Amino acid sequence: MQLSDRVQKMQGSPIRKFNPIAIAAEDAGKKIYHLNIGNPDIETPDCYLDAIKKYDAPTIGYAESGGDKNLQDAVIDYFKRYDVELKRNDILITNGGSEALSMAFCTIINEGDDVLIPEPYYTNYHTFVTMSGGSVVPVQTSPDNGYQWATEEQLEAALTPNTKAIVCITPGNPTGRVLTLDEMRLVGEFAKKHDLWIIADEVYREFVFDGVKPTSFSMIDEIKDRVLIVDSISKRYSTCGGRVGLLVSRNEEFQAAVMKIAMGRLCVPTLEMIGATELYKLPASYIESVRDEYEARRNVAYEELMKIPGVVCQKPGGAFYMTIKLPVESAEDLLIFMLEEFEDNGESMMFTPAAGFYATEGKGINEIRIAYVLCQDDIRRAMELLRLGIEAYKAR
Amino acid sequence: MQLSDRVQKMQGSPIRKFNPIAIAAEDAGKKIYHLNIGNPDIETPDCYLDAIKKYDAPTIGYAESGGDKNLQDAVIDYFKRYDVELKRNDILITNGGSEALSMAFCTIINEGDDVLIPEPYYTNYHTFVTMSGGSVVPVQTSPDNGYQWATEEQLEAALTPNTKAIVCITPGNPTGRVLTLDEMRLVGEFAKKHDLWIIADEVYREFVFDGVKPTSFSMIDEIKDRVLIVDSISKRYSTCGGRVGLLVSRNEEFQAAVMKIAMGRLCVPTLEMIGATELYKLPASYIESVRDEYEARRNVAYEELMKIPGVVCQKPGGAFYMTIKLPVESAEDLLIFMLEEFEDNGESMMFTPAAGFYATEGKGINEIRIAYVLCQDDIRRAMELLRLGIEAYKAR
Numbered sequence: 001m002q003l004s005d006r007v008q009k010m011q012g013s014p015i016r017k018f019n020p021i022a023i024a025a026e027d028a029g030k031k032i033y034h035l036n037i038g039n040p041d042i043e044t045p046d047c048y049l050d051a052i053k054k055y056d057a058p059t060i061g062y063a064e065s066g067g068d069k070n071l072q073d074a075v076i077d078y079f080k081r082y083d084v085e086l087k088r089n090d091i092l093i094t095n096g097g098s099e100a101l102s103m104a105f106c107t108i109i110n111e112g113d114d115v116l117i118p119e120p121y122y123t124n125y126h127t128f129v130t131m132s133g134g135s136v137v138p139v140q141t142s143p144d145n146g147y148q149w150a151t152e153e154q155l156e157a158a159l160t161p162n163t164k165a166i167v168c169i170t171p172g173n174p175t176g177r178v179l180t181l182d183e184m185r186l187v188g189e190f191a192k193k194h195d196l197w198i199i200a201d202e203v204y205r206e207f208v209f210d211g212v213k214p215t216s217f218s219m220i221d222e223i224k225d226r227v228l229i230v231d232s233i234s235k236r237y238s239t240c241g242g243r244v245g246l247l248v249s250r251n252e253e254f255q256a257a258v259m260k261i262a263m264g265r266l267c268v269p270t271l272e273m274i275g276a277t278e279l280y281k282l283p284a285s286y287i288e289s290v291r292d293e294y295e296a297r298r299n300v301a302y303e304e305l306m307k308i309p310g311v312v313c314q315k316p317g318g319a320f321y322m323t324i325k326l327p328v329e330s331a332e333d334l335l336i337f338m339l340e341e342f343e344d345n346g347e348s349m350m351f352t353p354a355a356g357f358y359a360t361e362g363k364g365i366n367e368i369r370i371a372y373v374l375c376q377d378d379i380r381r382a383m384e385l386l387r388l389g390i391e392a393y394k395a396r
Numbered sequence: 397m398q399l400s401d402r403v404q405k406m407q408g409s410p411i412r413k414f415n416p417i418a419i420a421a422e423d424a425g426k427k428i429y430h431l432n433i434g435n436p437d438i439e440t441p442d443c444y445l446d447a448i449k450k451y452d453a454p455t456i457g458y459a460e461s462g463g464d465k466n467l468q469d470a471v472i473d474y475f476k477r478y479d480v481e482l483k484r485n486d487i488l489i490t491n492g493g494s495e496a497l498s499m500a501f502c503t504i505i506n507e508g509d510d511v512l513i514p515e516p517y518y519t520n521y522h523t524f525v526t527m528s529g530g531s532v533v534p535v536q537t538s539p540d541n542g543y544q545w546a547t548e549e550q551l552e553a554a555l556t557p558n559t560k561a562i563v564c565i566t567p568g569n570p571t572g573r574v575l576t577l578d579e580m581r582l583v584g585e586f587a588k589k590h591d592l593w594i595i596a597d598e599v600y601r602e603f604v605f606d607g608v609k610p611t612s613f614s615m616i617d618e619i620k621d622r623v624l625i626v627d628s629i630s631k632r633y634s635t636c637g638g639r640v641g642l643l644v645s646r647n648e649e650f651q652a653a654v655m656k657i658a659m660g661r662l663c664v665p666t667l668e669m670i671g672a673t674e675l676y677k678l679p680a681s682y683i684e685s686v687r688d689e690y691e692a693r694r695n696v697a698y699e700e701l702m703k704i705p706g707v708v709c710q711k712p713g714g715a716f717y718m719t720i721k722l723p724v725e726s727a728e729d730l731l732i733f734m735l736e737e738f739e740d741n742g743e744s745m746m747f748t749p750a751a752g753f754y755a756t757e758g759k760g761i762n763e764i765r766i767a768y769v770l771c772q773d774d775i776r777r778a779m780e781l782l783r784l785g786i787e788a789y790k791a792r
Contacts, residue, residue, distance in 0.1 A: 001504070001591055001592070001593055001621070001622050001647075002504070002560075003503055003504055003649065003650065003653050004502065004503055004504055004505055004506050004528070005506055006502065006506070007502065007503045007653045007654070007656060007657065008653070010656040010657070010660070011656070012656055012659070013656075013659040013660075016461075016659060037458075039457045039458050040455070040457075041455060042455065043454040043455055044454070044455050044456045048456065049451060049456075049667075052448065052449075052667070053448075053449050055445060058439040058440070059436065059437060059438065059439055059440050059634055060440045060444065060445075060634075060635050060636070060637040060638055061435045061436075061636050061637050062433075062435050062636045062637055063637055065412075095491050095495075095639075095661070096661065096662060098660065098661040098662050099491075099661065102660070102661065106400065106402065106403065106527060107399060107400060107403045108397070108398070108399055108400055109400055110400050110401055110402070111507055111529070124659075124660045124661075124662075127656065127657065127659075127660030128660060131502060131657065131660070132400070133507070133529065164398075195397055196397070197397055225397070226397055238455055238456075239456050240456070240457050240458045240662075241456040241457050241458055241459055241663065241665060241666030241667070242456055242665060242666075242667075243491075243662075243663065243664065243665040251397075253399065254399065257399050257403045257404070258403070260403060260406040260407070260408055260409075260523065261403065261406070261523065261527065263408070263409040263412060263520075263523075264406070264409075264494065264498075264520045264523030264524060264527070265491070265492065265494040265495065265498065265520075266492060266494050266520075266636075266639075267637070267639065268639065269637060269638060269639040269665055269668050270637030270638075271445075271448070271637070271638075271667065271668070272665050272667070272668070
């Protein structure tokens with residue numbers, strides 16, 4: 001009884017692997033500020049649970065494989081904010097953005113295909129690409145210019161003969177980098193030139209700061225047949241545990257194919273789609289208020305970060321992450337120190353070492369990701385603890 | 397921009413493909429009795445939604461990738477009814493039995509591997525095996541002896557050099573066939589002899605009739621390292637739209653591997669797991685009452701069926717399906733006639749042509765599946781309509 005080659009090639013989660021050490025520290029009475037996972041503390045809008053509570057059919061039966069029509073209609077209205085016209089059949093409702101990603105790769109990737117992904121990247125891309133039999137090929141970046149990746153030079157340098165798709169996430173996880181519309185067009189031209197699919201992960205779409213307007217790859221008409229948009233209620237509406245996502249595509253051949261997979265898994269939970277419908281109906285002003293809160297947190301985190309001598313970090317333009325180069329040799333070693341040895345008034349903090357976000361061996365070893373998903377006071381304290389921890393680590 | 401080979405090999409759903417014709421008939425005012433899909437009309441127990449309504453944390457955040465501990469504990473208690481001792485780590489909570497299946501195949505199947513499946517089979521097995529790069533190899537059966545398949549002769553005849561696993565569903569969909577514990581042991585011996593994984597789909601576990609006791613492959617100690625149990629709240633608790641399932645394995649290497657996939661997709665919806673916990677806590681007597689209702693429906697359906705000259709069907713022992721050989725050449729042609737031309741007092745009925753449940757070309761063409769998921773009066777009327785429809789079809 002052997003396991004599959006593919007599952008053996010998959011990375012374990014670099015985000016979750018230090019949890020046992022953190023739990024041990026917490027069990028020993030230490031307070032840990034968790035900046036290591038993107039689980040927002042913003043309240044889920046009441047309309048979500050309120051709508052679910054009103055469910056009164058006697059049986060909770062199967063939903064349509066493509067998704068609930070009311071939810072599709074709410075999504076259609078939501079996309080009008082971007083002047084994007086969708087039909088119900090363009091929108092496949094999925095079990096979170098995660099299933100949208102796994103279905104997208106399964107529908108387009110063959111054994112031996114390559115998928116370009118700017119690194120550092122959201123690690124589960126690696127899981128899903130590997131599941132589909134493909135390989136991740138990193139687009140190289142540098143912390144020194146804020147992980148810029150959308151240049152012709154960088155993209156062409158990464159291209160292989162077997163490249164079938166490119167993954168774009170803007171605003172970015174783990175870097176917070178936001179693409180300009182011109183950069184998105186450049187990526188689109190590159191994809192057209194080399195006949196690539198574009199998987200556009202836009203789950204942080206509206207979380208762009210400093211007055212920048214949110215965008216979507218679906219706004220670029222020239223590539224509408226090759227763009228697969230991944231969306232989710234997790235971040236925008238602080239409903240990570242709802243597990244409702246979308247895969248939007250205006251390529252009919254793609255939609256017919258992915259629907260075979262969708263029918264195989266039958267449907268997304270009926271109740272969660274009822275809740276999600278109300279979320280997509282929330283006005284733009286709701287999302288703007290959440291964005292303002294994240295922007296304030298980014299400012300606090302960045303202000304405190306700049307007090308640490310030797311860090312390298314360009315102020316990120318969006319999402320709720322930063323990737324930071326630290327003045328240490330090993331971020332993993334620092335993290336273990338922070339959890340096991342360091343404390344200040346019984347407190348410490350937790351980040352994610354960034355090496356796991358890279359496919360290139362040896363890269364990111366002195367980089368970390370933080371998720372600023374706590375309230376501003378806690379962020380300030382957590383960043384202070386990071387500074388004090390680095391001081392103590394260097395003074396050992 | 398090509399699609400993947402795998403998605404192009406997948407079958408469309410034979411269960412859903414006639415829906416447009418049925419919808420057209422209904423739009424034209426015909427009443428259709430739907431025996432074509434296993435969506436039970438039994439009421440979802442109130443405890444499901446009641447528990448969800450009590451959720452009062454401000455944020456609906458991510459759950460553990462392996463599943464909610466309370467749900468795992470309820471499952472542990474439930475399995476004690478079968479004298480099976482499980483630990484939390486043996487139980488992976490999934491997005492329905494569907495995800496349990498797809499994760500199981502993804503974890504064990506390589507490109508080029510074969511999976512033995514008695515045909516006719518639940519068609520989505522084909523979808524998930526194909527997704528994993530494997531091929532379905534049918535174990536041949538016959539309607540004349542009630543689709544018996546668990547004999548050494550039949551299993552050995554189906555075996556190929558690349559066989560990696562066998563799928564067992566008891567009680568069976570689409571045939572309703574129930575394996576005896578001796579037959580299950582025989583399958584276990586066969587799997588041990590040829591070093592195969594056993595994927596045991598037990599979502600209908602307790603729906604066994606005529607005083608037979610329910611069983612589980614997890615009861616057979618000799619194969620506990622190679623059995624992967626698929627379970628679900630969909631059928632037993634009439635909560636198809638809840639999408640909560642389980643993948644139970646006491647093979648630690650398997651669990652560590654499948655957890656990589658589970659972490660990739662993050663988690664199952666928080667609220668649905670809260671509801672499902674209450675379902676698994678329901679007493680055995682609840683499930684027995686549902687079983688009694690299905691047994692009564694089976695009796696009604698079978699009694700009416702026996703009034704149709706020329707049908708071949710052994711009284712099925714469980715689940716809520718029957719597969720029936722009809723005295724016609726093409727069940728698909730009959731179905732289109734039933735929907736488009738036939739009516740009796742403005743009514744007709746719908747079944748599923750069984751050819752789509754076969755991998756072997758040309759088999760099942762004159763067979764159908766019915767799901768007796770309506771109340772007894774409706775089942776009786778639907779089966780009467782089947783009889784009248786066949787009469788009219790033959791008299792054309």
